[in-house]
Amino acid sequence: MSVKQRREREKEELRALILKEATQMFLKEGYENTSMRKIAKKIEYSVGTIYLYYKNKDELLYAVQGVAFDHFLNYMKPLMDVTNPVERLRKMGEIYLFFSLQNPDYYDLMFVIESPMNAVKEHESWSRGEQLFSILKTTVQACVDQGHAQEKNVNALSFMIWSAMHGMVTLKNKCRIQVMDVEHEDQMMREINEMMIGTFFQS
Amino acid sequence: MSVKQRREREKEELRALILKEATQMFLKEGYENTSMRKIAKKIEYSVGTIYLYYKNKDELLYAVQGVAFDHFLNYMKPLMDVTNPVERLRKMGEIYLFFSLQNPDYYDLMFVIESPMNAVKEHESWSRGEQLFSILKTTVQACVDQGHAQEKNVNALSFMIWSAMHGMVTLKNKCRIQVMDVEHEDQMMREINEMMIGTFFQS
DNA sequence: CTTTTTACTGAACACTGTTTACCTTTGTGC
């Protein structure tokens, strides 16, 4: 019986090894520039082997997205200590920007890459995506409930905040910000976060 | 002499034909799914010929981006009739959303696709990108000058508005909006536009 | 009528994701 267990463990280990190396390579070289053959060479197995553990490259991407979300959620942990919802919202924006600008590749993997995202809702890896958005929504709800906001449409407020953050980050990462001809972009993004929270919420 | 002119004209025509077909195919099948061979087959020339007119696929993308920007700028024309800058800003957001949701593929081509955008500033095709942003900035400046705004940082205001719009559109187009579990997304986006303009500007 | 220039071709190169026929190596029933 122990033999079966060992083989099971070895399989799990190889699965984890593939995930680990793929994550590293996706981050370093980008998703499109990382081929299955390159991953295979790195882990010193043949190409076909990867397909025994992950159905295809997309499935591998989903797994890596799971890793990325875990990483992101870890950044958000300090929020638990902030009791004032408006302050929490402000801090959340800060962390969002900090993480996204520090880890543009993780960000791409999670929020930008095309892939058959149609099946997003089905995939376990994206439960953590919902988790993330629900933190935002809960906090906004708390702001509204405690009378910190004029506008009371929680869905709209949440989506607006997320969109603004996401927009800033992607315009920067995809070099579209260049047409703006502005220096200290990162500083300005943080200011915009302050500006939005300060305008829509009063503590 | 006339012969040289004719040949010059013919070259220009072929260049235009390549651009036209490439644009159509990029829009229908996406940039990544359109190969140089497929374009060649469509125009009934060999692959190599395209490279005599466009240095590479990126150069072709830049040209198509130019077409897309022209298209976008055309949508913006009705703005010239709106004299009230706040009203113009509101309408601009409406048009931005309308165009982006009607032409998600054009939008991708202009604002999302990776490619060596590092050289954005050098490329003639992107002068129209700057043109677009400068319309926004000028309008925001007018709002501030005429005392319609509390916040007076024109750069920050402009970037915030653009980011929010861009964020909403891309989160929708890349299916990340699904985690929000909301219906009538398009309606909500328009509401958010109203909400933002209404909160930051008073007419 | 030759020579040069021009426009164009398509095979070749080095890649890509994915499939599949083919081993080995291991485990099981007799």
Added chain:
DNA sequence: GCACAAAGGTAAACAGTGTTCAGTAAAAAG
């Protein structure tokens, strides 16, 4: 202990990609 089956891994093959370049055919120039 031995035949048989199953599992795990392999590498060649398929159909595609962007790009280059030696070669060709037709037109223009001398």
